[in-house]
Amino acid sequence: MTPALTPLTGREIALVRTSLTVVAPEATEMTVYFYAILFARYPEVRGLFPENMDVQRDRLLRGLLRIIDLVDDIDNLVQFCSRLGRDHRKFGALDAHYPAVGECLVASLARYAGTAWNPEVAAAWTHAYTVAAQVMTEAAADDTRLRPASWEAQIIRHEDRGHGIAEITVEPELPYAYVAGQYVSMETPWHPRTWRHYSPAHPPRADNTLTFHVRAVHRGQVSSALVHQAAPGTGCGSDHRWAT
Template identity: 70%
Template sequence: MTGTWHLDPQPRPQDDWGGPAVFPPDPAALPPYAAAAPAPVSAEDIALVRASLAVVGPHVAELAVYFYAILFARHPQVRDLFPATLDVQRDRLLRALLRIVDLVDDPDNLVAFCSRLGRDHRKFGTQEAHYPAVGECLLEALSRYAGPAWTPDLAAAWQRAYSAAADVMIRAAEDDAHRRPAVWGAHIVRHVHRGNGIAEITVRPQAPYPFVAGQYVSVETPWAPRLWRHYSPAHAPRDDSELTFHVRAVHGGVVSNALVHHARPGDPVRLGPPEGDMVLRPAAGRDLLFVAGGTGLAPIRALIEQAAREGIGDTTEVSLFIGARTADELYGLDDMLRMSQRHHWLRVRAAVSHQRIAGLEGTLPQVLAEFGPWYRHEAYLCGPPQMLGEAVQALQRHGVPPHLMHYDPWDVPVLTAPLRPLRPTEETDQL
């Protein structure tokens, strides 16, 4: 990592928990990456690689520890790209590896996945020369835990599979470098507490920051270097490029607690490229349904604001459901009710799951079922993982086909997100 943080002399909490994350690119701001398909991996190679995973599977945790140990011992220059504690990063390495293996016989999707990884790794300072070092140490770790099953043929198969993935990542990073910065420097210009551990934080990038309503942004703070967390702008793009995030301080959340309780105007942050596929592309002839839980309201609010700008509400009914555990946690409800007064087409309803309040009691899935069916609607959802999963299932039961439900997965989206913008389908700060 390069660059220097300039902070006031007041001591701030420091923590090195976490690690480089990997996320999907901005599909709207950039044209699709036109990488050539990687060199094909033979069916025999694919079979060998997948069979070897069954052998090393019981030892994956130890394999990841050993991989990083030899990587840092042999190539100490890459150590500064990572935080001191690597627990989360080890898990992400394994998930990325498993997905690459899963896609090794699917060149189109392998290109899509590895291109995303390559683009995002630019913000960590990853260079082309790092890839051979990683491949060398990965194969040695695999050979150690595969034991007698590690043959010259298996080693060659893994080398070809890794090279195919690495080549795509390198080309994607090179292409992305011609289009946009790897990171944007920014500083906080406003910090307002909204109650219930939520702060409204506005940052001003040093250069124009293009994004699309509904996307999210990876943010790095000076209190936790090399630890990126994701926040959605709570608005459609602005002419001045300022971004306003709604951040909830979660228990044990290093970044969220620093931003809510310690940050103040003038403090620096760094922004990664905008990411996420939950952008407004409504299907013709369908009404819109928005579902938000907690600070997941931020991207939903941005999408509704964009719908107002585009005049979508003039011909479309728009329904918004906001869920929380208690009435005090119905973050942003008053703001959305005021928005509904300005836009006759917007209907706002709330649901409270852990408090008995007439007219509001119930979980979001229960309330959605009460006001359905939704087979004429296209749905956009954001919120805590359990709520998101339950709401998706409820909408499927009440007529919304999977390809008309749009949401971005939590945690490490590029490892779990759809590989193309098909639109079907710790510290958990909101996306």
């Protein structure tokens, strides 16, 4: 654990978990409100998120629930938040964005917790978020020294395999190291900031190209674009992710 981190006390853990239980029935509405006030107060962060926020709102809620689930397990909390911090690099997240998110998260929780909210609960949530944000920013800083936030790639082959499936081969501008079982998250020019995960369909190659078998799913923005709109010469972005 990073020496500067101060784990939550048993009292703080109980407070954040209890208050989260209170807001759980309105969790979906709370996340909508969170993004509304975040974009209103800090409009400069809107460009970090996809145009369609439905999936992003669900990810925020699941991430929040996971952090609270791990709040008394500091080793796994650090591991989870470190992964989030590295992952957020591809969205362009900066250290200065984290306080804004924390402020709006606490404000949203306060609104939906009602009478269960008080200064002690607010302090506990602020502490919990501060710990998570610190781990994320430090992990992102460490990752910056090791690899780019994303790899730009060009589609060099696109073959229709029928039944809504395409075999797509891309050539990254820089070598992209991976091993069997790894997955890659990809975005397309048609839906910026919308990323989906795909596994390479082969072992690493000497020429650094990667081939994916992509099935267009119903209402799938990225998969449909890759299958039906992409063509040789189209660019796409990839980030470095490991299968878990």
